[in-house]
Structure formats: structure tokens, C-alpha cells
Amino acid sequence: xxxxxxxxxxxxxxxxxxxxxxxxxxxxxxxxxxxxxxxxxxxxxxxxxxxxxxxxxxxxxxxxxxxxxxxxxxxxxxxxxxxxxxxxxxxxxxxxxxxxxxxxxxxxxxxxxxxxxxxxxxxxxxxxxxxxxxxxxxxxxxxxxxx
DNA sequence: ATTCTCACA
DNA sequence: TGTGAGTA
Numbered sequence: 001x002x003x004x005x006x007x008x009x010x011x012x013x014x015x016x017x018x019x020x021x022x023x024x025x026x027x028x029x030x031x032x033x034x035x036x037x038x039x040x041x042x043x044x045x046x047x048x049x050x051x052x053x054x055x056x057x058x059x060x061x062x063x064x065x066x067x068x069x070x071x072x073x074x075x076x077x078x079x080x081x082x083x084x085x086x087x088x089x090x091x092x093x094x095x096x097x098x099x100x101x102x103x104x105x106x107x108x109x110x111x112x113x114x115x116x117x118x119x120x121x122x123x124x125x126x127x128x129x130x131x132x133x134x135x136x137x138x139x140x141x142x143x144x145x146x147x
Numbered sequence: 148a149t150t151c152t153c154a155c156a
Numbered sequence: 157t158g159t160g161a162g163t164a
Contacts, residue, residue: 013149023150024158042164043150151163 005052008038008045015046019054029057032068 016023029035030044034057037044046054060066 011150022158027151028157149164152161154159154161156157156159 005048008040008047008050010046010051012037012044012046015051015054019051019058021054021058026054029054029068032072034068034071 010018012023012026015021016026026035026044030037035046035050035054037046037050039045057071060071061068
């Protein structure tokens with residue numbers, strides 16, 4: 001996972017304009033625990049990963065017919081480690097598993113390693129696979145999700 | 148200028 | 157979900 005994607009760069013106003021989401025709405029998403037922008041001096045700052053997740057969340061909310069409660073439930077039902085086939089050694093140390101039910105995007109990627117790269121269980125996005133929403137983990141934003 | 152929280156339509 | 161008030 002590239003650290004650039006984890007850097008909290010954008011204030012809420014920029015994010016709002018970039019994604020076409022009202023600042024008030026972004027704050028509500030945070031309040032609901034669906035995103036966790038960094039805080040510096042009381043101000044919110046979003047990373048590229050946050051933006052990517054926000055785009056995905058937006059689609060769930062505006063196109064896929066889910067509401068916030070639905071998304072939260074979905075994430076509870078389909079935690080990333082249920083989908084990914086991490087081996088036992090990786091699972092033992094995966095922060096997303098150890099801290100369940102803390103949302104994985106609340107976690108910092110360090111313990112969970114795979115093939116020498118930092119596993120991004122904590123920077124998880126949803127996508128459709130076999131018509132089921134699931135997490136995407138352990139890949140960079142510019143990587144193409146595996147089929 | 149921008150964001151924050153809170154109250155309210 | 158969006159707006160306005162009053163701050164910091």
C-alpha cells in the first residue's frame with residue numbers, strides 16, 4: 001500500500017467539491033462511523049483512500065439502494081477476512097481481526113503483512129463479486145481488483 | 148477564507 | 157439532507 005494514499009491531504013471543503021457531497025453529509029458519515037478522516041487542529045483531513053471509500057460508499061447509498069444502516073450491517077456481515085484467503089499466520093496478526101468489531105478502516109496497517117507488503121485490511125473498499133458486496137483489501141488504489 | 152458544532156426546517 | 161448562527 002502506497003503511503004501517499006494514506007496521507008490525509010484534503011480538507012472537507014475540497015472533498016465536498018471533488019465528490020459532490022455536502023460537507024454536512026460528510027460529517028454525518030463520520031458521525032456514523034463510516035469514515036474516519038484524520039484530525040489536525042480540530043479540522044478534518046481526508047486521504048486518497050478515504051476518497052476512494054467515499055466514492056464507493058456514495059454508490060451504495062445513491063445507486064444500490066442501501067441506507068447507512070444497511071452499509072453498516074453489510075460490513076458487519078461480510079468482514080474482509082471472511083472473504084480474503086489470508087493464511088493462518090497472517091490472520092493471527094491481522095489488526096482487523098484482532099480488533100473486531102472495530103471497523104477495519106479505523107485501524108492502522110502494520111501487523112497484517114502479506115508477501116512482504118503492508119496489508120491494507122484497514123483500508124478496505126467494497127465492490128461487487130458474484131453479485132455480492134464484499135471488501136477489497138491488500139491492494140493499492142491503482143491496482144486492478146482481482147476477479 | 149474556511150471549518151467547527153449545534154439547532155432547525 | 158441542507159442552511160444559518162456564532163466560533164475558532
